[in-house]
Amino acid sequence: MSTHKFATQALHAGHTVQDNKGTRAVPIYQSTSYVFNDSKHAADLFSLATPGFIYTRLNNPTNDILEQRLAALEGGIGAVVTASGTSAIATTLLTLLRSGDHIIASNSLYGGTFNLLNVTLRRLGIETTFVEASDPQNFGTAIQENTRAVFVESLGNPKLDVLDIEAISKQAKAYKIPLIVDNTVATPYLLNPIKYGANLVIHSLTKYVCGNGTSLGGAIIDAGTFxxxxxxxxxxxxxxxxxHGLVYSDALGEAAFIAKIRVEGLRDFGAALSPYNAFQIIQGLETLEVRIKKHSENALALAQWLQQHEEVAWVQYPGLECNKYKSLADKYLPHGQSGIVTFGLKGGYAAAKVVADTTQVFSLLANIGDTKSLIIHPASTTHQQLSDVDQLKAGVSKDLIRLSVGLESLQDLIDDLEHAFAAIRKPEFV
Incomplete structure (x- = not known):
């Protein structure tokens, strides 16, 4: 399948009709465990001498198809799927690092990821230095003798800063440290970080890949280049x-990391993706190209409309001509800049909460990447656990509203926001 285009691979990669009883759709293998041919077959599976299925916490035929498909779309040598995006990040870092190690991360991360690195991993003796990612040199400057990972988001949530992945990867490579890129917001259709030097790519499959807000899932894709x-x-x-004394680099070569995260990471931390959720996510992945084009188209048009609105103080979207990240977006996201738009209101914190409470087409909830449009006020919700200083570093001002722009009629989305803006002009609010 490697010679086929994105849309074809999204529909077919990893699924061989002949090996799956002639099924055209990917089957749901809803089984916890698998029968061995004999004791030797079982021993060979456990020693990694032969490929196959042992227990669904480690691998599963439905999950395997999803893993192969994601690896093909991101240009990796292999993938492991997990129960959520957060579990993908945590399992990656806990497989890679030990107490006393150090991480360098962009300061413009999703709030949950920031807390994992800033609070939870510190309790385990793993320290993180957060740097301003707009200057790739900051990553090299922050390198310590015990630095063992660089972690960034390709398109920050909710700051929407487009990172110069190629330049950051050169900094990491110079110090022989793997670059880990969370590519959730950009998706593999808009951006393949591996092409620009990323060694590991992570996704919250819950978001755009699944696309309909029904199923949690995460993924780690290994470039095989570190x-x-x-x-x-x-x-x-x-x-x-x-x-049992396995030396991963000797036994598995370039696949050492992705093998270790499966046979030890999934085994020990247990963040297995259910086969049913894998099936649901596959349904979304099959239409990702069509959907992400429309998400990007609607988001750009809505951002342009917001720029002209009298209640709006500022708008952040990398596709706007005046945006500070436009040149990087032209390089890394030429086919669209995804579906997230942020903006601030002249009325500040109070006005932002009124708008979030008043929309009817936009649903007020904590998610992104749904076919349906979503709205949230991060300062009082997703990022409220961060200090005011850390909120600002992450790009979260008190007036910021985050939109996840869906696939509805653009005019209906405009009308919905116009209705919400009218609420902040009412006498009781003014």
């Missing part, structure tokens, strides 16, 4: 006490 034998990662070059 040298785990460079002396900084003994977990890959020394016998693993957690897997």
């Amino acid at each position: 040298d785990w034998t460079n002396g900084k990662f003994p977990e890959f070059t020394e016998p693993s006490p957690g897997y």
